[in-house]
Amino acid sequence: MSACKVFFTLYTKLDNRQESGFAQTMKRNVREKFKDCDLCELPFHYGFGRYELKRSEKLNMFFCDICAGGNWDGIVPEGHEQFMKRVAELGFDTSLNKKGWFDLY
Numbered sequence: 001m002s003a004c005k006v007f008f009t010l011y012t013k014l015d016n017r018q019e020s021g022f023a024q025t026m027k028r029n030v031r032e033k034f035k036d037c038d039l040c041e042l043p044f045h046y047g048f049g050r051y052e053l054k055r056s057e058k059l060n061m062f063f064c065d066i067c068a069g070g071n072w073d074g075i076v077p078e079g080h081e082q083f084m085k086r087v088a089e090l091g092f093d094t095s096l097n098k099k100g101w102f103d104l105y
């Protein structure tokens, strides 16, 4: 039996092993502590003492530290057409700031 096949067999057995209720609960808890950023749509920790998203009360959305930090003075609407479309569809005010950008907060 090749090393690959041994590894695959062991991996499959481990993957199908019976998990305790505790393990299942912990995995579900960890999965539920992730939330997608509403701008870049990537998942980030949000819970269990790690909060990598900032809530926008203006839009009732969550933005990751990268998006929030990089767009503190607004986003260029032409660069985020899908996001701007979604904001308009949700009925939020899409007016732009003095620079011609859209404020997330």
Ligand SMILES: [Zn+2]
Pocket: 037, 038, 039, 040, 041, 042, 063, 064, 065, 066, 067, 068
């Ligand atoms: Zn983001």
